[in-house]
Amino acid sequence: MNIFAGIMIPFLGTTAGAACVFFLRGELKPGVQKAFLGFASGVMVAASVWSLLIPAMEMSGNMGKLAFIPAAMGFLLGMGFLLLLDTVVPHLHMDADEPEGAKKSLKKSTMLVLAVTLHNIPEGMAVGVAFAGMMAGSHTISMTGALALALGIAIQNFPEGAVISLPLREAAGQKKAFVYGMLSGIVEPVGAVVMLLLADQLGSSLPYFLSFAAGAMLYVVVEELIPEASEGSHSNIGTMGFAAGFVLMMVLDVALG
Template identity: 50%
Template structure:
């Protein structure tokens, strides 16, 4: 697999990786064809797992390389990581306030963003997951861009491991969109289409991440940290609370630990 990626340009690598993560979103959305309702314990466990994957990826694949790269730069080694991390969280916070969206499981009165009640509930659900997929695609693009930029701590294997981890956690996201859409009265086919459509933003944001890093290499540690901050905003604001709100707290917490461990092993073993 690594040789398959090595022979391609950074943009091709990022696009191929995010096509995989998009495909995993589609796999999750395809559950709408086989069931009317997914077991809530399963969903909460998968959300916990997804949170663990994203937290581990934020550190090992993004923050740690950013700090390592900054050690020989003009700033204190902590500066790019701190600034980029906070900027990533701020970016998602602003986007949350502007883009109309509705988190799965919430009523329409809890919709967020600019004038959200003018949108259909189904549209708001898709926008919520689409918004939260942006930092995931960006993280993958920046990771492959870091390899192209020659960052010593960045490898094709670690970037591929990041894509695998994000792909695993995309599966419950696709399900979390398609099934509510089906309950809103959409056909199974339309529910699947809109569920997988939410993952389309990942290849786009990955290309942006690669181009930004390759064109402006000095911003690489900031870009890596930016992606980490944006991902952790999603985890704390949506993923972990969503896994805990139905009473399956112990299950969700244990799955979080498993997800963290899996992503840590992927990154350390392949990085």
Template identity: 50%
Template structure:
């Protein structure tokens, strides 16, 4: 992958997040083969996604944030704590101001300001909120490598992109299949499913450019992405995966996802 390492950091982040978006589209593409998905399978997949996000938050974001802060002469825990809490508060603010609908919920359960938007739009917005910190995390990872920050490596950044991509598959399916079950055509359901992942390349490019050109914010940017991802897992992914009583299956999925992401990051990082 030497050719990839020689690319501009913004282009690296763009290609990496186009991959993560592509896996979202691949997951949404399952609607062409299935009209419904077994709830146990969906909950296991959601648990897996949550496990990947938790592991990535520590191994790929918080741990490097602490190490980089130390190498920059900062108090190591300050950027990690400040960025982490800010990321969570930011997602909470987005939740408050942007109408959205959790997976499998009825339109009357929509969160945020009252709106007349269709269920499909609200579902896409919910997954889009998930994908903002994921794209940002990948972009910041590549920005750290390009900036020459100690502890940041190309293999680790690519492992993060791979892990985020893997957990995007169930998210794409979780949008398109419920819409198909509601009577939407396969093509339209796929369109909405893949649309939820388009924010990742945008967030990835912005994250990479920002930390490359303003390096002192890098530890804060890493921990910000971690806090935002943990907020999503605790607020939405885990509760949704256990809503139908499949706690053991979703928990097993979470542990498998965590173990896989940890192995990827430690093994390749």
């Protein structure tokens, strides 16, 4: 029951953020969006380091000075996986005029949702592989540590749900905008469940999966979140948001891990 609740926490964060369409009148101000994007970046970077990469290297401690190999290889594979998705999946980023990925005649709202969905895939995998590691008996990942990761991702999903839903309200209406925002997060529990189903088969490959999720998340941070948070004037707002998110996730992981 704790595991089911844990994998649903990030999805609930996205859903709560999407519900902002019902009680916020206008769109988020640019400064607020920068703060949220920076905050999400900080959470994801800290989660990648403390909750994924460090445990991956600790699990490979029997390799001695070569303990970095599984973490490095998984990290690069995760980066490559998101690069592939970014190339083949049609999507549109906020405030962008031209869509990215494969050329498809999709609605703007659909491509906006797909853009956020791409962000959420590695987050779901990260939560799932953390719980899978705990189930597999890894001494480097505890139940509270996995829950801390899920909670940190849920916190940064709240503004993400608002950022995707609010701009869609005028074109699609409140209810549809809420549903679109909520659905952008559905891949998180799905990805987590896939990782849980593989828990018994992971074995010695667990460090690769942990670092794979880290690489996928950091691809999103470096490719999209940080550039969007730094664009235009007052980029220092995004920087301060990053600091807040990083420290919060670090505290959660160390205090609850």
